[in-house]
Amino acid sequence: MSGSGDPALLQKISDATYNAVRNSEIYLPDDVKDRLLCARNTESSPVAKQELENILENIRLAEERLAPLCQDTGIPVIYVTIPPGLSWTREMEEAVHAGIRAATTKVPLRPNLVDPLSRENTGTNTGLMMPPVHVTTGERFTITALPKGAGSENVSRIRMMNPSEKDRIVKFVVETMLKAGGRPCPPVILGVGIGGTFDVAASLAKEALLEPVSCMSSYEQDICDKVNLLGIGPMGLGGDTTCLAVKVKTAGCHTASLPVAVNIQCWAARRASEEVII
Template sequence: MEYEDVVRTVIELFRKAEIELSEDVVRALRFAYENEENEIARINLKNILENVEYAKLKGIPICQDTGLPIVFVEIGRELCLDFDIKSAITEGVRRATREVPLRPNAVHPLTRENPGDNVGKGMPYVIIDVVEGDRLKIAVMPKGAGSENCSALKMMLPHDSKKIKRFVLDVVRSAMGKPCPPIFIGLGIGSTFDGCAKLAKKALLRDVTQMNEFEMDILDAVNGLGIGPMGMGGKFTALAVLSEIGYCHTASLPVAVNVQCWANRRAFAVLR
């Protein structure tokens, strides 16, 4: 595996994620359209499905907010790389910005200066994990700000696990139509302050049609709010709740809610 292979893979993954939603996400959206009764909600969901098809047909990004470049990497411990993986990913993002193209979204947090290539200190945001095996797995998740801005984290008391559902409801209720519902909810439970946020984000990589009972229960409550697609009312405020847990300190219970818009864009590749 060469530096250039990683660069090319990153470009192609961003292209794919921006242009085509994965099948599970499309299925969830279609289910909502077929089961929604509110008239305005149905117009919004129909537009969404048409938009998804049109983007694929024309090979253009689904949404103009092509997001911030977030990249999850799993390196098999038997792999031997003689190049800097982070700089290969960074180069991939720089070229994807020109070639896909991606909107240059990354700016300096204080001066708001925009370098124009989605690259800067800490950007792309790369999360690296070492796993068993001899493969390199790359997942990209270009994430828009409308939904990211509605996310929240709370350091709960150790025995407050029953209040997690309430916290999710609070977050979704204050978000209303802002994060482009119907949303996907990444829920991180445990780990540390920063760790639970990462868990919440990583949960959004999962197949959105597979949920356990705990997640389904929270989803039902969220949809009971009636915010609906685009905050204009309806049955479908969220399409999935996806959680990940991590062991935490005996004295704490960190909980993070990472809100994702309906355009839950991600793409995956495995290199040897």
């Protein structure tokens, strides 16, 4: 196995990151497209049906022209799995950022990353301790890109609930979407994180957006159905389909707390993975 400082390995990491980011920006995952097609076929509102047609045409044109699905190309949140025996290093993280900088120039991506106070733009979508790279151990060395735009991120929420409010979790999720309205470009996918600590719940909610949306548990389906009863509809213009899917991830929490986070994702639920061959 190559060493973690091997230039050849670092270049592979950079290239894999570039490919993951590029593909995530251009190609919507098949399971998300299937959900949109199903929504189009079952939608009863003519306006909503036309909006879903427009979204599907947008997807087709992005693939045909090799162009980003959305003008807000987001900040690419990166998830890495590394096989046992390989340690993640600062050089590896820099290789990931090099891949993001290359994608920003070549795809191209809109430079979105700014200093939170001065609002000065880095111009590269990297720097200022961003974008985040989440590393876990896995069987293969993979890099997954999850571009996250501001429209959906800005209306996401977290609440430190009392344990006695367990039965109010579904209401909190539905209320979050009600407050969001059409701003996150519905139909949306909702990632829900329950448990852990304040920061863990938020991480779980975002990680839930990596899960396939081809199926839901009964709990997830119940939340999805209740959100769709809001009638917000595609792009906020009314209709049957406000939410394509709900995905929930949980973790143990302190006996005295119940953190709940909702990370909203727009219809352009972008994600793509690349394997690093070592």
